Amino acid sequence: YEGRHLQPRDYDMVWDYAQAHHVRIDYNTPRIVHEGECSALVDLLAHFENKLPAALHVHNIGTAQLAQEHCSAALHADASMISYNRATLDFLQSYGFQEVTISPELNEKQAARLAHDSAIPLSMMVSGRLPLMVSEYCVLGSFLGNLDKGKCTMPCRKGRYFLHDRKGIDFPIVTDQFCRMHILNSKKLSLLPHVPKILRAGITTLRIEGRGTAPDELRRTVSAYRDAMKLSLPLTEEEEKRLQMQEGNDITRGHYFRGIL
Incomplete structure (x- = not known):
């Protein structure tokens, strides 16, 4: 990732x-x-x-x-x-x-x-955090990476990010080298x-x-x-x-x- x-x-x-x-x-x-x-x-x-x-x-x-x-x-x-x-x-x-x-x-x-x-x-x-979803849409790039201005600033390389659900559970969000978003199991x-x-x-x-x-x-x-x-x-x-x-x-x-x- x-x-x-x-x-x-x-x-x-x-x-x-x-x-x-x-x-x-x-x-x-x-x-x-x-x-x-x-x-x-x-x-x-x-x-x-x-x-x-x-x-x-x-x-x-x-x-x-x-x-x-x-x-x-x-x-x-x-x-x-x-x-x-x-x-x-x-x-x-x-x-x-x-x-x-x-x-x-x-x-x-x-x-x-x-x-x-x-x-x-x-x-x-048998082991590891398995992906729950893979998407072409990158939340990090859209909301934090200024993709709307044409070029992503790659926030994925500057910190760790999570999807926080209504039950208070955090699901790691990571991207791969093709800028596809992976939501991993908590x-x-x-x-x-x-x-x-x-x-x-x-x-x-x-x-x-x-x-x-x-x-x-x-x-x-x-x-x-x-x-x-x-x-x-x-x-x-x-x-x-x-x-x-x-x-x-x-x-x-x-x-x-x-x-x-």
Whole structure:
């Protein structure tokens, strides 16, 4: 969030760093791609062939089509593709996707059922502040950035902002490098105590939304999830307490227990 447009050399630098430290690197693509932005995206996808990532995360079928035509990296359907049922997974697999992040709206039983029936690996969001809404309209630029005068002063880079609702709850407002506004959940998603159960259900990859997170906090979060992945069921009382302490306060289980349907 709040970053500048990444250039090909930026991707090359990150790729080199990942290779030097023997870690996997995936590249994300924009959630929204306007017609006038397709040419630049095609050039970037073609550049990726020089230093190929492990996977490209895509958020819409149009981007997937461009990726297949101009880059040989594996395709990963991100959470915003709303993979909610077996029919969606079958379609994505037939289209060439090699991994899918399931919809965050799925509850525990729905996620387990989907993992059991899936023929391709599934990922699941387990931690972080997830976006509740993404909009082309930027509140910060309109009200604070003098957009009405033609050029934004970029208040998003000068402070932290929140949407304060009638119940007194604050929802962080952030912008991305394309000046799109993201309203984030007021609470951080955390499924840390349920990691062993999620893995046993057949989910192959756990995903942490780390954007906007301080490096030290992100390092602790990753370490906690790595440790949780080594635990076996049933958890001891001591293990459960330790995981709950590592979560911190002001968290949510999202839709994991209640779902939306």
